[in-house]
Amino acid sequence: MSRIGIAVHRFRPDALEVAREVAAWASTHQMVTIVDEADSAAINSPHVQPGRLADVDLLVSIGGDGTMLRAIRSLEGATVPVLGVNLGLLGYLAAVEQEQLLPSLEAWRTGVEGTQFFYDDRMLLEVAMWSNNARLANHLALNEVVIEKKDAGHTVRLAVDIDKVPFTTYAADGLILSTPTGSTAYSMSARGPILSPRLRAMLLTPVSPHMLFDRSMVLDAPEVVRIEVIGHRHVNVATDGDLVHTLKPGDVVEVRAANEVARFVRFEEQRFHQILKTKFGLSDR
Template identity: 45%
Template sequence: MAAIALFVHVDRPEALELARRLIDRLDADGHRIRLPPEPAAAVGRTDLACPVDGIGEKLDVAVSLGGDGSMLRAVTAVADEGVPVLGVNYGSLGYLTGTEPEDAPAAIEQFLAGDYHIEERIRLRCRLGNGTEVGALNEAIVEKVHSGRTVHLAVHIDGDYFTSYAADGLIVATPTGSTAYSLSAGGPIVAPTMGALILTPVAPHTLFDRSLVLLPSSQLVIHVQGDRPAAVAVDGRSLGELGEGGSLAVSVSDRPARLVTLGRRGFHQALKTTFGLTDR
């Protein structure tokens, strides 16, 4: 029997209802079910609650019921243990989620039968100057704190000084994250299984305003210059602020995300659907 974790968007009643049905079905089949504390309480199964920092231990699969944000939370919780994640789409974009809600029971059965593929996506290893280290599937962001004032950021690549930016911020994205904040800041769309780091400035006050697509072996360090602080966020999670001389180092993690694919909609189809592209 398998150990299965469900990550559920607690503000979506339909996702909670599906979670209840899946729990009943999987429990009846003898599988071991785990949920983070908040969704466990939301579905009335606190007996299945498991601390997030240990939920990936000896886990066979994590199932995300929500949008891309729910997928990010699931990947963050289990990627370091190499656990695959199956996404069920209750969001509006669905770049990461590969299965629609009506197909979820069959998709889980298909996974348990071994009829699936694993798609590996690179993750970021993000390290603050104080030693704090976290992983990210989409992006790391260093940005201004005060409205109307740019922040001054110096970038080093592979130990060499590259340039400084006066900007609203800098984004270091993975190919998976190229369709998130980096895209809205003018960055390129990159196939999600490529190996690359994407450095995109946000509203830079400079003639050089282009994104850089760098080798996955690149080591980036972003330093704060001057007395204007910068906020740091990783996959939407705040890591606090950096003062003058503070830094964020970003490289590719040796622990990739492992996403379950079942031969359904691919990345190109997701782009066509999201942007309303049609044959001309």
């Protein structure tokens, strides 16, 4: 029996109604619908049950790009296909609009990969944190990891090594390390370049640097970036917008391309530059 997972923007009534429709559709096809406990209470449907989303066959994300990021985080690195349903504003990650959802689910249920649907794998970042030579935590990120000042009004000093070779020390509000998928998120607002999500690369972008060198760098995916907090100020570490740790001087963050990937379900070719064109209202000529 197939298992469908749902991740939903639980504070939007329209998203919750779509989630109930998905659960009812799954029930008619003898599929089990799994959600996390918080979403289960919000959806309030007899067709859903709480469980581990990393064990499902397909995860349906209902909301926007923020819900997609939460959906990927909930998989804990498992390569579960994710179908994004966009509600409202144009998103970069979602594959279908609300009116296309049930036909798309039917195409996934009855179709053949490579014909009726296909998979779009995206690079993830692996983020490890260390304090006094002891590992604090490991996280995965689809968009970016941000190492940023904890207190307003001050820059922080972050010493960067690339592949065990010292590069420089940044005096800045922080540093962003992003994937190509994340190049249109926080990094872009910090004047970073836009990368095609088909690439495997890592983007290092300073946030408000107080130094002459203020450019982003595009690094090869196998390169490992080590960042040590120096000086006397603490920093916050966030992955995909979620605060995961506060580090003190002497603590270290290591970022590399993960072995795991995020897998999206697509039903037609989505040209990245056309999404950008629509997003920014660009003309043909």
